[in-house]
Amino acid sequence: MSVSEREPVIHTADLRKDFTVSTRAGLLRRTRRTVAAVDGVSLRVERGEMVGYIGPNGAGKSTTLKMLTGVLMPSGGELSVCGLRPVAQRTRLARHIGVVFGQRSQLWWDLPLAESFRLLRYIYRVPAADHASRLGECRRLLDLDGFLDTPVRQLSLGQRMRGEITAALLHAPAVLFLDEPTIGLDVISKQAVRAFLADLGSRGDTTLMLTTHDLADIEKLCRRLIVIDHGRVVHDGTLPELHARYDSRRRVVVDLDTPWTGRVELPGVAPEAVEADGYRVTFGLSGGTAGELVAALARDGALRDVSVLEPDIEDVVARLYAEPTR
Numbered sequence: 001m002s003v004s005e006r007e008p009v010i011h012t013a014d015l016r017k018d019f020t021v022s023t024r025a026g027l028l029r030r031t032r033r034t035v036a037a038v039d040g041v042s043l044r045v046e047r048g049e050m051v052g053y054i055g056p057n058g059a060g061k062s063t064t065l066k067m068l069t070g071v072l073m074p075s076g077g078e079l080s081v082c083g084l085r086p087v088a089q090r091t092r093l094a095r096h097i098g099v100v101f102g103q104r105s106q107l108w109w110d111l112p113l114a115e116s117f118r119l120l121r122y123i124y125r126v127p128a129a130d131h132a133s134r135l136g137e138c139r140r141l142l143d144l145d146g147f148l149d150t151p152v153r154q155l156s157l158g159q160r161m162r163g164e165i166t167a168a169l170l171h172a173p174a175v176l177f178l179d180e181p182t183i184g185l186d187v188i189s190k191q192a193v194r195a196f197l198a199d200l201g202s203r204g205d206t207t208l209m210l211t212t213h214d215l216a217d218i219e220k221l222c223r224r225l226i227v228i229d230h231g232r233v234v235h236d237g238t239l240p241e242l243h244a245r246y247d248s249r250r251r252v253v254v255d256l257d258t259p260w261t262g263r264v265e266l267p268g269v270a271p272e273a274v275e276a277d278g279y280r281v282t283f284g285l286s287g288g289t290a291g292e293l294v295a296a297l298a299r300d301g302a303l304r305d306v307s308v309l310e311p312d313i314e315d316v317v318a319r320l321y322a323e324p325t326r
């Protein structure tokens, strides 16, 4: 592979994409205006990262992915993927990337799934042994055997998505781009797809970049979250960093034998709510651990029951989307 190990797999600097849209302004007149779909995005993604590219509807996610995969020409800025310029070197780039976009299938509608896989081997010129071993692994991990001989048009959405992911990986791409990989899937297929992608990402050879509105995808798959809104990056970091930024704490709910007297002095631990006549207290943890709190309460002999509530990613993302763009 020509891609240097030290180079970032994805690099953009001040990447932009403007669209000109014309809207009706009266009976005969139309006005034209420019929409900055991607408005100065600078990213550096290293080999093996698992990146969630998230944001509200119309934020610019698909437009960014289309530029990264060579489908759309940027209006400005710099862009390289696997050391290549996506539009100018699209054919070479295709050997280094895999793409799973919901609306555009890479499978042949009227052929059995297995035939599509066979054709892709010739298109990407994958050596027979490599193809067989990768396909064997996908068949096992994505449970494809029950529908390998079914024409693609007869597959369920979940079966087709498992087929699409396999098709995107048969040439061992360095980067896999996925646009909403679990949207519309049943629970079993969602779990199968997530477990497969988590396993693929954990091996560290393949860089994963996915857009999703599904918070479970974010929690299970995205070690790094890049949040985009109105074409601009508004957060770039890990999920715990996102929680810290929005002060979303772990909470510990304790049921007591005797009403709460207001005693427990631990740094980073504060009672947030006292209910049930003082028999139930919710503590927010911003520094201390649940274990320290439980030990302190147990010393007073007052403890009956304990539950720990993890911070809610749904709340955090909703708040993040509600924040005005800077």
Ligand SMILES: Nc1ncnc2c1ncn2[C@@H]1O[C@H](COP(=O)(O)OP(=O)(O)OP(=O)(O)O)[C@@H](O)[C@H]1O
Residues within 6 Å of the ligand: 019, 020, 021, 035, 036, 037, 055, 056, 057, 058, 059, 060, 061, 062, 063, 064
């Ligand atoms: N071909 C186009 N012509 C004009 N405007 C476009 C075009 N494609 C996208 N846009 C506009 O660019 C902005 C970003 O769109 P994009 O599809 O990238 O958003 P998104 O984050 O992928 O949204 P969603 O989550 O709804 O898929 C939107 O305002 C959209 O209307």
